[in-house]
Amino acid sequence: MSALSIPQAEPHRWAMFVILLVGAFLPPLDFFIVNVALPAIQQDLSTSSSAEQLVISSYAAVYAVTLITGGRLGDIYGRGKMFFLGLMGFAAASLLCGFAWSPWALIAGRILQGATAAIMAPQALASVQAIFPEAERPLALSIYGAVFGLASVIGQVLGGILISADLFHLGWRAIFLVNLPVALLVILFGLPLLKETRARAAQRLDPVGTLLATLTLSTLIVPLIEGREAGWPWWTWMWFLIFPLLATLLWRYEQRLSHKGGSPLLNPDVLRAPGLGQGLVIVLLFYSIGAFFMLFSVYLQGALHLNALSAGTVFLPFGVGFLIGPLLTPWLRRFTGNYLSAIGMGCETAGLAGLGWLIATTLTGSQPAMLPLAPLLFVTGLGQGLAMPTLVRMVTGQVAPQFSGMIAGVTSAALQISTALSVALIGGIFYSMLDNGHSSEAITHAFIIALLTMAACLAIGAALSIRLIRRASVRSANPARFSHR
Template structure:
């Protein structure tokens, strides 16, 4: 694939890294806004009088929109230039953050989150795609390491930052500050970063699969809407019909993608590409893996509504997860040396063990009393450490299964699968949490709801671990180790 790059964008190493720093802002903001909102959910529920289903939508709407349009966002950069699409996405993200920050009702906030997801899908892929255009081969590994560290830091810092911003109550904004803080970052990009941004694009860009995107969005909507709203609305017939229609629309999506591929087009998801059973198992593993997103929702609500913890304390309770998530990847090379292809599976099993420790700890504590701190920290830390082992190695093992020339599409697919997993995790296990804790939402019922969600997440992680182990098995034609 040939890329046109202005000479000014690659003239000096310092200019390359300045351009990359600007692009990193577009990679940093999407995970920041996915995680930062978790600590604020009880405050949002109280401030806007939001129902449990509306609180689930604050997370699920963002994750689902981001997932569906992520691959399309990358193709838009190839077609129209990554600089243009990045800046359009950044501007849209700023406007969406303003809508969220000023939202007078839960419905407006959810619309703002959908717009945030759309904008994030436009700007986030441009940074990763530009690494090959900006850096010579000897510098790319360092750039990729910085890119991964930025994503990890965003996930880690978001929880604490959210708690601090709410507690500080700057200008009386309370939870609104977690969205409005994006505006200075967006303004800085436009004021100081634009001169450094290169204009790169693909010489042979893939066409947009508009029907595929619409069918994929419809499939996800037919799943997520009933799962989030069903419990609250009493499962009316039209929601049941939506859920039953999802497999039919999925089949229609698959047939459209196959027909487009046969006609020489570029589908959103290549049926031929994922025909390999082990590659398909890897993508399914990713689909079951990121349901851990529901942990952030349920743990935050449990801490604040059941135990009366402040937003700052709640944010600090996520620190062990962040520490584990940072330490995990640092020890991955050693783990691979001793455990090989078992590392993703072991990471997921460590996460499941963390869930079980938390469930037992909460189960043995009194309803409104804080559980024992040491096992609580241990469980949260294991969740983070296990994810630090599993996430990068799972992505790498799936991409390694891609046939020649298909790694780009598989990379997009696995990242979309992770975001879809996040949306479904919140819908399924967030819904389970609220169903078990209803109707009183007392400390005792919230504790039982949290335990139920943890057990569900652990079960899903166990299934993901088995799929990952199957997906990473050596090919029959690969040479055996002596």
């Protein structure tokens, strides 16, 4: 790989992008694929319930808190280099998970998986700004969204297939070891193909900023992920109180470093770009749907008593919509522009509210009729697929290409934080409404309330998106008026 900044469209950009998309596919795949393997892991390794939770939450927490650092490493040292280093580390971590001899060995492997995934994942999104001309970026972001959605949807299905097939008598271990041949093929084909891109202005890594950012995000993410399962002990509230203090300390340090001419992890001038802050708020509201997958599974299996395979098939219309949505985005944007993000979130709002109405009017304990259920799930998934690429473009397009790694990490971290907030807050509302027996009536009622809460968050996100687009139009029409801001 030759280190260069690409001033014009790279002739092999689409082939390069396909290689980088592996970094977008594997992290969500390995998050969802583990869910179906937990019973087999518990039986084989005799894991406790707290250890089972850590198998999932340790990966999610480490991945979320290191995404910004991973994106900035690509800016400074080269996105291709960081992609391959992350991929090789992810393969090594998968090997450790696949041959884990104890619960703690598996958790250690999952922590390493999360850290290396955070180095690998932001490079695909960052490279959209670096290697594609403006006209091709919407299509590239649409494909990125489709791959992200595909990984999220097929993770649980693939996990069930691999465990059922029991390849080479590996059982649950196959869900981790399958990453090894994928990584090997990508390295063999990708090394001679992927050309290097990096930020011209980046000087060196900001170690103090990196440490402060990691600690700051940890004080928010870890208690959100672990708090509900642990019963919200005192330390979770203490960490929440520490979070704004560390965030203030991080911001002031990065400001001082920027004024001295250094290379901050989070450039304050970039983060002050008009509309960026509101765009990130919309991202947080957009992924309030993150709790839907968990709570819908609880409803299907706890209230309707479906088995895991039957429950998985009910999700399929959502997955089809999520896959189709991003592929339609480039064509629809010709007519709607950035308003497509609001339209997509509007579809999600209607789908979730309609699903709540359908469940409320269905006899408790009975499965809703598939004719209205499948279209409602499809519309919800379609809305998410339509909104995601446009929303990501609205955020990442606010900054110069040399900071694309940083903003890719910030955007990805915002999505992870939103998911954690959704699971903690909306999931907390759901579980607080259950009775001790977790009856079908209680689960159904709690799920309807959760659906309406998610729908309300998405409706607010859609309204903010419209407001952001209108303000951007006014700013473009009157640049002198906003030049001092």
